[in-house]
Amino acid sequence: MNKSLSKEDIKRYSLRIWKIVIGGIALFAIFISLIGVGVFGELPSFRDIEHPKSNQASEIIADDGRTLGTYFxxxxxxxxxxxxxxxxxxxxxxxxxxxxxxxxxxxxxxxxxxxxxxxxxxxxxxxxxxxxxxxxxxxxxxxxxxxxxxxxxxxxxxxxxxxxxxxxxxxxxxxxxxxxxxxxxxxxxxxxxxxxxxxxxxxxxxxxxxxxxxxxxxxxxxxxxxxxxxxxxxxxxxxxxxxxxxxxxxxxxxxxxxxxxxxxxxxxxVNDGIAPYFRSVLKNDIKTIFQEQSITKPDGTPYDLDRDGLKIYTTINYEMQVYAEEAQKEYMKILQQQFINSWKGRNPFKDKTLQIEQGIKRSDRYKSLKLEGKSEEDIRKDFNTPTELTIFTWKGNIDTTMKPIDSVRYYKMLLRNAMMTMDPTNGHVKAWVGGINYEHFKYDQVKMGTRQVGSTAKPFTYAVAIENGYSPCFTVPNVPVTIDGYGTPWTPKSSGTLQGTLTLQKALAYSQNYITAYVMKQVGPVAVSALATKMGIPNVPAYPSIALGSFDASVYNMVGAYGAFANKGYYTQPIYLLRIEDKNGVVLYSKKAIPKPVMSEEVAYVMTRMLKGVITNGTGSRLNYKYKINAPIGGKTGTTQNNSDGWFMAITPQLVTGIWTGCEDRAFHFISTREGEGANTALPIFAGFIKRVYANPALKISHADFEAPKTPKTITFDCNEYQQQEDGTKTELDEKLGF
CATH class of the missing domain: 1.10.3810.10 (Biosynthetic peptidoglycan transglycosylase-like)
Structure with missing residues (x-):
């Protein structure tokens, strides 16, 4: 039988339990204190808690504050x-x-x-x-x-x-x-x-x-x-x-x-979302800016766009970007089918062995096999062995089994497209579509790529002529012209020639090569090259053929140049990056457009009238009769040799747009000019875009016409008035001569 505990025993045991409890609490407190002072490993400091390290995405922000995308x-x-x-x-x-x-x-x-x-x-x-x-x-x-x-x-x-x-x-x-x-x-x-x-x-x-x-x-x-x-x-x-x-x-x-x-x-x-090409170009630009201007964090380390939570404010308009991408997708599906149909019964790869070889060697597959140490024979065998591939189509990505060399041929026959829209009054880029699918084709064709511009270059020659006193109503016989003095004599070819004598206005509207060459002969290629350079197009050689667009330029530079016509003679380099802030709102970089006068306001206004003539009664007229767009829009179509490149440039007082369409390789092109001209390959995309823009009143893009200069008129652009002046001059001269 157990002996009952005495009061002293209970007291002793209670004291022992309390000692254990208090000792445990004390040990726990010491343990926690030791953790707190870092004995068992360093704890985050208050500074660390205030500024925790996290991979915070940098945001690309549209002009209305909406997020275009992120780098992360x-x-x-x-x-x-x-x-x-x-x-x-x-x-x-x-x-x-x-x-x-x-x-x-x-x-x-x-x-x-x-x-x-x-x-x-x-x-x-x-x-x-x-x-x-x-x-x-x-x-x-x-x-x-x-x-x-x-x-x-x-x-x-x-x-x-x-x-x-x-x-x-x-x-x-x-x-x-x-x-x-x-x-x-x-x-x-x-x-x-x-x-x-x-x-x-x-x-x-x-x-x-x-x-x-x-x-x-x-x-x-x-x-x-x-x-x-x-x-x-x-x-x-x-x-x-x-x-x-x-x-x-x-x-x-x-x-x-x-x-x-x-x-x-x-x-x-990074591939999904709107404006992927723009976001890619912008990222590279920001890296260059940070490097060239030595913009670093306070501790001297470089900024990481994928981790440092920067706010990147751009000029892109969210709705216009969506409209541009929708218009491209909508029409390119149709145009691609036209292109494939145009080659039915013909072999598009005949005499194109060199181009296919180049396509193979430029492919990621070839480069990857080379890095693996494969011989040319092994690579050739790989490209001729059927394998599982995912290819782009306008109906969506398709998983299929095909020879890699056939995928090269397939992509050679795939039309590409690029488009940019800018506000000419401040140079702000509003929409940027650098290609047809960023996931498959990373190369940006708006700024990084250049192609021959064709007849979209003609307004530069006409602008020099107007600056030198020519009226749009000046008449010229539409006959072949030869220009000497610049190496081999140059005589341009012409298709769709209108017979007789035409005004400069009509010659530009119908893109007549002979009369453009005549104008070039009068003003000289040096003056035209100088104007194009002032309007932001680099590397334009001073040769007569530049009148017909024999030089290469980017969509980005062409839009900037046409902006001078719409902006009263002031050229503003297109800008799309306004400022960059760190995650705390500190401004790291900012930029403002600097307009530069490149022609008089009157010359610019006359050019807008001439470019409007292209739309109302010229090569761009399907914008009116087919797409029912009757706003005051100026424009110029462009088609290069063999229909390799199709262009359309469009101007309104508030928007300037440039669109290019063609295959990756110039050797692949439409057979007929009717299908391959810029009026068919590029203009319809602008029509789809501008219809959407005009239908959205929140964008505040009006149907207002270009504003006439307030200064006294020195150039006669009304052809009835011009004819009366010519007749009057002839009468005075006759009187002086006694006739």
Whole structure:
């Protein structure tokens, strides 16, 4: 029989237990203190907590503040508390941390409750939102053993307490939502809202917010793109928890739970989204600017566009960019079919062995095989062996089995296209379409590529003539002209020649080569080359053939040049990058356009009238009769030798647009000029674009005409008036001579 414990024994045992408890608490406090001072590994400093290292995406921003795209390793963009929907905040608190506003970083009451749950086999997480933030800001290492895992957990506690002491609850929940991974390359609530619902975080409705919050239990398991039914069930769980926390009513829950997910998914990749060619060119430009101007971080290290969260403000108009891409896709499908049909019954690869060989050697496949050390014989065998390939078509990517050499031939016959639109009054680029598909064809054809410009160069020659006193009504016999003195005598060929004597106005409208050559003979190639250079087109040689566009130029430079006609004689180099800010809003770089006079306002105005004549009664007239666009638009079509390049340049008082179409290799082209001319290959894309622009009143692109100069007129452009003047001059002369 056990002897009863005396009061002294009870007192002694109690004292011993208290010593153990107090000693344990003291040891735990010492242990925590040692962790706090870094004995078991360095803890983040307050500076680290204030400025955590994270891979924050840099944003490319359109002229209305909307995001065009991002440069990223992790597609993360930060947002302020005021710009986050209350639905997200409430859903997160109800689901992850109901006592968030009451605890000080560690919810001990919840922690001990969850320990008991785990002991009986009901696994639950005990981390508060603040602890999860600490974990997100300073991620754990992989493959931790039990001791280091416990140690790391205590470190997170300390960081959580530091966060609570130094930040408000609003700041903490904002930081948390900015650091969360939502899958599909969406990091942070701002990216998630854009990727999954194509909206901003402040506009997330109840079901959208609940869907995103629900993903935090498992971004793969509850992914709305991979497991929509599971995601919807989890969303409804979040909504039910919001009922328990009195954030929404039961009636509201019943109403919302049956709604579909209603995703508007936009994958976050550098290839997808609008303006991919523009974003690629812009990225290279920014790297060059930073390097040339020695723009670095305060610590002297270079900026990383993929990680440093820069804000890049551009001139691109979001709607116009969308319209330009839509117009291209809409018409290029039709034109490509025309092109294929035009070669039916013929072999487009006849006598093109050299071009196919060049295509093989320029391909990524060839370069990859070369790096692997393959011989030319092995490479030849590879290109003639059927394999699985993904090829681009206007109906979408197609997975197929074909010989790689056949894919080279296929792409040689694929038409390419590029387009740029600019506001001539300030040089701001509004839309940029550098190619037909960035995923497959990375080369930008707006600025990086140059092609022969054909008849779109003719206005430069006519502008010099107008500057030298010629009237658009001056008449010239439309007969062959030879120009000597510049090496081999030059006599241009001409097709579609109008018989008789024509005014300069009509000669430009119908793109007559003989009369253009006549004008060049009068003004000389040096003057024309000088004007083209002043208008932003480099490397224009002073030879007579430049009158017909024998030189190469980019869409970018041609649009800039035509801008001078629309902007009263002032050339402004096209700009698309306005400023760059760091993630704290400090301006790192800014740029403003600098207009330069290149011709008188009167000459520019006369040229706009002549270019309008091309549209009202000339090679660009299908803009009126076929596409029913009757606004005051000037333009010029261009078609190069063998129909290798088709161009269309268009001007209005508010927009200047340039469009080029052709194959990658000039050896591949339309057979007939009727199908291969710029009026058929480029003009229709402009028609599709400008129709959309005019239909959107929010863009404020008016149908107003070009403004006439207020200075006294010195050039007669009314041909009836001009004829009267000519007749009058002849009469006076006759009188003087006594006739």
């Amino acid at each position: 390793v992790q597609n993360r963009s930060n947002v302020a508390y005021k710009d986050i929907s209350k639905n997200v905040i409430n859903g997160l608190i109800a689901t992850e941390d109901t006592r968030f506003k009451e605890h000080s970083g560690i919810d001990f009451k919840r922690t001990f409750s969850i320990i008991l749950y785990n002991l009986v086999g009901k696994k639950q997480g005990a981390s508060t939102i603040t602890q999860q933030l600490a974990k997100n800001l300073f991620p754990r290492e992989n493959n931790l053993n039990f001791f280091t895992l416990v140690l790391t957990k205590f470190k997170e506690w300390i960081v959580a307490v530091k966060l609570e002491r130094n930040y408000t609850k609003e700041e903490i929940i904002t930081m948390y939502l900015n650091t969360v991974d939502f899958g599909n390359q969406a990091y942070g609530i701002k990216s998630a809202a854009r990727v999954y619902f194509n909206t901003s975080p402040d506009k997330l409705n109840l079901t959208e917010a609940a869907t995103l919050v629900g993903m935090q239990k498992g971004i793969t398991m509850y992914s709305p793109t991979r497991h929509p039914e599971r995601s919807k069930a989890r969303r409804n769980t979040v909504l039910s928890m919001m009922v328990k926390s009195d954030f929404i009513t039961q009636q509201e829950f019943e109403k919302q739970k049956e709604k579909p997910l209603d995703l508007h998914f936009n994958a976050a990749t």
